Amino acid sequence: MVFSICVASAIGASKVNVQFHFEYAPTVAQVLSRATEAFTRLFELRSVMSEFAVSLAMIFDETLQRWVPLERSAQLHHHAQVYVFQPDTADAPGEIP
Numbered sequence: 001m002v003f004s005i006c007v008a009s010a011i012g013a014s015k016v017n018v019q020f021h022f023e024y025a026p027t028v029a030q031v032l033s034r035a036t037e038a039f040t041r042l043f044e045l046r047s048v049m050s051e052f053a054v055s056l057a058m059i060f061d062e063t064l065q066r067w068v069p070l071e072r073s074a075q076l077h078h079h080a081q082v083y084v085f086q087p088d089t090a091d092a093p094g095e096i097p
Contacts, residue, residue, distance in 0.1 A: 007035040007082045009052075011042055017081075018042075027073045032057060035084055056085040 003025055008017040020034050032054055039052040057070040060081045068075075070082055 001078070003076070003078050005031055005076060005080050005082060007031065007038075007084060009035070009039055009084045009086065011039070011046055012048055016042060025073070026076060028057070028070055028076065031076065031082060032084070035082070039084075053087055054084045055087040058083045058085070 003022040004019055005022065005026065006017050006019050008015055018035070018038050020031065022030070036052060036054060043050070043052050058067040059070040059075050061068045067083065
């Protein structure tokens, strides 16, 4: 089964959501690594003058209907939505769209 995971983050003043496909259930490290690579490229394409790094990852919990910290691979499921925060960002977990 192919797993699809969406990861969003802020790039400058806008938010961008990128979809990743995995051949099997990914680990948190694999998702964050893939997201870091993609957002680093997007920063370069948009001439953002800072380096992309992840300081916190949140996942939307469908059961609780709210954002929770992404801590375990078991939280990841097909069509999961993850939001990654960067150090020194103006976003706050309560403000995720």
